[in-house]
Amino acid sequence: MSLSTGSHFAIESAGLTKSFGGHNAVDGIDLKVPRGSIFGFLGPNGSGKTTTIRMILGLANISAGSVSLLGRSVPDQLGEALPHVGALVEGPAFYPYLSGRDNLKRFDAADRYADPKTRDARVDASLAKVGLSSAAGKKVHAYSLGMKQRLGIANALLQPRELLVLDEPTNGLDPQGTREVRNLIRSLALEGITIFISSHLLVEIEQICTHLAVMSRGAIVAQGSVEELSASEVLNLRLVTAQGASALTALKSVGINGVVDGELVTALVPSGQIKPEQIVQVLVEMGVGVQSFTLEAPTLEERFVLLTGEGFDVAR
Numbered sequence: 663m664s665l666s667t668g669s670h671f672a673i674e675s676a677g678l679t680k681s682f683g684g685h686n687a688v689d690g691i692d693l694k695v696p697r698g699s700i701f702g703f704l705g706p707n708g709s710g711k712t713t714t715i716r717m718i719l720g721l722a723n724i725s726a727g728s729v730s731l732l733g734r735s736v737p738d739q740l741g742e743a744l745p746h747v748g749a750l751v752e753g754p755a756f757y758p759y760l761s762g763r764d765n766l767k768r769f770d771a772a773d774r775y776a777d778p779k780t781r782d783a784r785v786d787a788s789l790a791k792v793g794l795s796s797a798a799g800k801k802v803h804a805y806s807l808g809m810k811q812r813l814g815i816a817n818a819l820l821q822p823r824e825l826l827v828l829d830e831p832t833n834g835l836d837p838q839g840t841r842e843v844r845n846l847i848r849s850l851a852l853e854g855i856t857i858f859i860s861s862h863l864l865v866e867i868e869q870i871c872t873h874l875a876v877m878s879r880g881a882i883v884a885q886g887s888v889e890e891l892s893a894s895e896v897l898n899l900r901l902v903t904a905q906g907a908s909a910l911t912a913l914k915s916v917g918i919n920g921v922v923d924g925e926l927v928t929a930l931v932p933s934g935q936i937k938p939e940q941i942v943q944v945l946v947e948m949g950v951g952v953q954s955f956t957l958e959a960p961t962l963e964e965r966f967v968l969l970t971g972e973g974f975d976v977a978r
């Protein structure tokens with residue numbers, strides 16, 4: 663069933679560009695989505711995620727550059743790749759007065775690659791996979807937003823897939839709905855499906871992703887495995903003390919330039935330069951009362967805020 667190809671990447675683009683009236687909404691991106699990854703495509707609203715996804719899936723014309731999907735070039739060989747790709751882009755428009763099951767049957771009937779003989783079985787298997795079996799006969803207008811998102815994912819899974827592309831599947835969901843979608847993605851990844859998932863909220867997907875790309879104003883500003891992106895050359899030092907001035911002098915004696923703000927002293931320390939216990943020892947020797955002390959790598963969120971200059975919307 664699987665689409666044999668030599669490509670290590672489920673999605674690979676080179677210089678992929680989309681212009682709208684002279685403005686590049688996507689500006690020459692080189693995306694590399696390894697097979698088997700859960701790939702988080704992050705970026706603030708308007709950074710070009712949906713436009714990129716639409717080009718990858720052949721839903722929008724490519725202005726410049728190229729993209730391959732499961733080793734097939736888009737758009738020329740799209741027909742070979744698409745049957746192996748499930749997608750949820752901007753939520754499918756469901757018929758509110760049909761049940762979840764009947765909606766999926768209608769979508770499947772509209773899919774020219776779908777075998778009508780296996781339709782009922784595939785629809786029920788897909789509903790079971792997303793945990794909607796018991797709600798399958800309910801009309802969709804009575805579904806919660808999370809249930810609708812899961813129905814959209816069920817729709818994308820009506821055929822065996824190698825790649826699932828989900829555009830902001832957790833957008834607008836409450837924490838419970840977000841957890842449900844995350845758990846579903848984890849279980850699908852265990853089956854070996856590559857998952858490409860976009861979000862403007864790092865916190866919603868960072869726990870499940872193996873790889874990330876960060877978009878800012880149409881460009882990729884960071885890309886790689888989560889381990890690569892988490893490796894840090896600098897650590898954040900945070901010290902709480904009533905003796906800020908003495909603390910600065912003590913830090914200076916071991917080559918660290920700190921900043922004091924009230925009782926909080928902060929500094930950036932190159933990782934590997936000095937052990938935390940050595941810093942604390944110097945502070946204590948100089949009579950600095952240490953109320954709390956941490957020396958930690960910046961969080962992904964802190965790094966991405968620096969990279970995008972816009973930050974991520976962490977509000978729910």
Ligand SMILES: Nc1ncnc2c1ncn2[C@@H]1O[C@H](COP(=O)(O)OP(=O)(O)O)[C@@H](O)[C@H]1O
Pocket residue numbers: 682687705706707708709710711712713714
């Ligand atoms: N059909 C279109 N015509 C003109 N501009 C568009 C169109 N679609 C998207 N854009 C613009 O492209 C930029 C990126 O949009 P989009 O890809 O939707 O970002 P995201 O999905 O990251 O929020 C935005 O500035 C948006 O206004």
Ligand SMILES: [Mg+2]
Pocket residue numbers: 711712713829830
């Ligand atoms: Mg979008």
